[in-house]
Amino acid sequence: MREDSPRELEADRWNKLILLEQGEVGVWMERKVRVVEKKEKRYDGAVLVEGVPDPGLVGAIAASYMVSELQLEEVAFLDSPLFPPFIVLHNSEVLEPVRLYAGDNILVLISEIPIHPVIARPVAEAVIEWGTDKGVEQVVSLGGLNTPNRIDIERPEVYCIVGDGVDKKKLEKAGVKFMSEGLLGGVKAMIVREAIMRGVPTVALLAEAFGEYPDPGAAAEVLKVLASYLTIEIKVEPLLQQAEEMRIKLKELMKRTVAAMKSPVTGASQIAPSYFI
Amino acid sequence: MEEWFERIRKIIDSYFESVETALESFFTTSERTSGCLEPLHKVVETPSEVIVSFDLPGVDKRDISLRATETTVELRAEARNIVRFRGLRGEETITCKYYKIVYLPARVRPHMARAKFRNGVLEVRLPKKAAGYEIEIE
Numbered sequence: 001m002r003e004d005s006p007r008e009l010e011a012d013r014w015n016k017l018i019l020l021e022q023g024e025v026g027v028w029m030e031r032k033v034r035v036v037e038k039k040e041k042r043y044d045g046a047v048l049v050e051g052v053p054d055p056g057l058v059g060a061i062a063a064s065y066m067v068s069e070l071q072l073e074e075v076a077f078l079d080s081p082l083f084p085p086f087i088v089l090h091n092s093e094v095l096e097p098v099r100l101y102a103g104d105n106i107l108v109l110i111s112e113i114p115i116h117p118v119i120a121r122p123v124a125e126a127v128i129e130w131g132t133d134k135g136v137e138q139v140v141s142l143g144g145l146n147t148p149n150r151i152d153i154e155r156p157e158v159y160c161i162v163g164d165g166v167d168k169k170k171l172e173k174a175g176v177k178f179m180s181e182g183l184l185g186g187v188k189a190m191i192v193r194e195a196i197m198r199g200v201p202t203v204a205l206l207a208e209a210f211g212e213y214p215d216p217g218a219a220a221e222v223l224k225v226l227a228s229y230l231t232i233e234i235k236v237e238p239l240l241q242q243a244e245e246m247r248i249k250l251k252e253l254m255k256r257t258v259a260a261m262k263s264p265v266t267g268a269s270q271i272a273p274s275y276f277i
Numbered sequence: 278m279e280e281w282f283e284r285i286r287k288i289i290d291s292y293f294e295s296v297e298t299a300l301e302s303f304f305t306t307s308e309r310t311s312g313c314l315e316p317l318h319k320v321v322e323t324p325s326e327v328i329v330s331f332d333l334p335g336v337d338k339r340d341i342s343l344r345a346t347e348t349t350v351e352l353r354a355e356a357r358n359i360v361r362f363r364g365l366r367g368e369e370t371i372t373c374k375y376y377k378i379v380y381l382p383a384r385v386r387p388h389m390a391r392a393k394f395r396n397g398v399l400e401v402r403l404p405k406k407a408a409g410y411e412i413e414i415e
Contacts, residue, residue, distance in 0.1 A: 148321075151330070151398050212319050213332035213398065244397065247334035248356075248373065251317055 033080035033119070033126035035100070041075065043107055044135035047230060050127070050191055051142045052098075052111040053257040056209030057250055058144030059188070061219035062226070063110045065239050070232075072101035072108055078126065082119040088112050098123075106232075107136065112253070114260035115187040124190035132198050138166075139195040140230075141188045141204040142222050146211030156208035156218045158225045161192060165201035174228035176205065186261065203229070212258050214250040216243035313376040316352070322382050329379050330400045336375070338394050343401065345387035350379045350401060 051063020066072065077096035088095040098111040115123050128139065145159060160176045161184070162168060168178075184192075188204060195202040205225055209218035220236040227234040239246075317332040333341070335356035342353045356373030385403035392401040 151393070151395050151400050210332070210398065213317050217396070244334040247332065247397065248314070251314070251332075254317060 033078055033082060033122045035076050035126055035130040036079050037076040038074065041102075042135050043102065043105075043131075045137050046102070046105050046107050046135065047138045047140055048107045048109065048127075048131045048136045049140045049142060049226070050109045050188070052109065052187055053114045053253060053260075054143040054186070054188060055146045055211040055257075055261070056144035056207075056213065056215035056218055057254055057257065058207055058209045058215055058218045058222055059142035060110065060253070061214065061216050061239075061246065061250070062142045062222045063108050065219065065223065066106075066108050066234065067101045067110060069234055069238075070103050070106070072103040072106070074099055075102040075107075076100040076130075078111075078123065080119070080122070080126075082122065084113060086113055106230075107131065114253070114257040116260045117186055120187040120190040123187055124194045128191060128194040128198060128200070132200060136200065139191065139200050139202045140226065141191055141202070142219075142226065143188050143204065143206045144209030144211070144215060144218050145206045147208040150208060150210045150215070150218075153208055156215075156221050158205055158207045158221050160206065160225075161202075161204040163192070163196040163202035164199075166203050170229055171203065171225075174225045176225055179206075205229075212254065214247045214254050216240065216246050313374045316354075316375045316377055318377055318379060320379060320382065325405055327381050327383055327385055327403045327405060328400065329381070329403070330398060331375070331377065332397065333375055333394075333399055334397045335373055336397060341394065341399065343392060343399075345385070345390050345401070345403060347384045347387060347406065348381050350381065350403070352377050352379075352399070 049063060049066065051059035051061075051066075053060045074095075077100065078098040079096070083097065086097050088097050097113045098109070098115075101108045101110070109127060131139065147153065147156070150156070158176045159179045160171055161179050162171065171178075192202055192204050205222050207215075207218035207222045209215040216239055220239050223234050223236050223239070226232075319330050321328045321330075329350050331352055331354075333354050333356075335358060336354045337357060340355045340357075344351045352375065354375040356375070358373070381403070384406040386406055387403065390401055390403040392399060394400075
């Protein structure tokens with residue numbers, strides 16, 4: 001008997017899930033993602049920073065580091081039947097896997113599960129719709145760009161994608177390069193698209209990274225640019241000191257993220273984008 | 278009807294599998310029992326080479342042993358420190374030894390392989406055995 005590759009099995013599993021859902025509850029993709037707040041509050045003028053798992057887990061590492069470094073408070077979580085059935089235990093406390101944290105004029109989205117490309121759109125729509133309703137005035141997406149010769153790069157460059165209404169001079173000062181051509185896919189691409197469609201100034205900061213290995217070095221570069229751009233203080237030295245341990249601990253999340261990015265469901269493989277962000 | 282049950286059973290199985298994967302959040306069960314971590318690795322095939330890389334955080338160059346045959350690359354490495362983490366059963370530690378045998382997608386010339394190690398990432402380049410012969414077009 002032929003042995004199915006993990007990739008085929010993954011596709012098979014998602015196809016079956018879609019079939020089951022369609023049969024039982026109607027159109028699967030219509031089922032929405034919602035943001036559940038712990039306490040109703042407005043965030044007028046805040047910046048929404050997003051760092052869900054991505055190539056090199058650059059955004060994920062950077063965003064979680066911001067949460068601990070800036071001592072942000074958990075304010076909301078994302079809820080959806082589209083997510084795999086997980087909860088997270090942290091210090092004996094039960095947490096949702098996709099959470100929003102807030103601090104002084106800043107909101108940070110983190111996720112402990114990869115967001116499958118199949119649900120990228122509803123997730124992006126829910127987050128940006130909620131954010132704009134709450135008064136968010138800018139969206140910043142943090143991530144990595146899969147760079148094949150990363151092993152030879154000592155200090156990764158940070159590239160950016162900008163929408164209208166963004167202070168480009170400030171970004172130039174922070175030392176980023178503007179991306180001019182490319183095809184981008186994945187949940188980050190959908191967040192950028194949704195924010196631009198809603199007229200919110202949007203920036204995606206993407207560092208050169210190992211696509212398939214956790215890359216705290218790239219995350220540090222992204223954070224340096226972000227700190228300079230938003231004029232906030234983020235010390236990256238402690239992040240670099242923990243880098244090795246972090247790389248070991250993030251091994252399994254990295255593996256699952258790579259599997260999700262490579263999943264051939266939705267026909268994404270036929271129109272494979274240059275970059276999954 | 279039977280087919281339908283089979284389908285549902287498979288879906289339930291796949292749910293359990295994903296839950297199991299989540300419980301293994303840091304390390305897999307076999308890694309816990311053997312004490313050997315399977316490093317993240319990647320195999321890329323070009324027309325003339327097979328490139329294998331491994332992510333080996335916490336490892337010094339002198340603690341890596343690398344062996345290749347025409348069809349495999351075998352890696353053993355030991356990390357400097359043990360890693361402490363908060364697992365399902367509270368504080369746990371794991372000694373970081375890495376082991377992985379990679380089966381190559383093409384036959385290579387192992388004696389001509391080159392390797393480099395930077396910032397905890399090891400990259401091995403193995404030239405393919407038959408890189409192809411030029412065919413004259415009449």
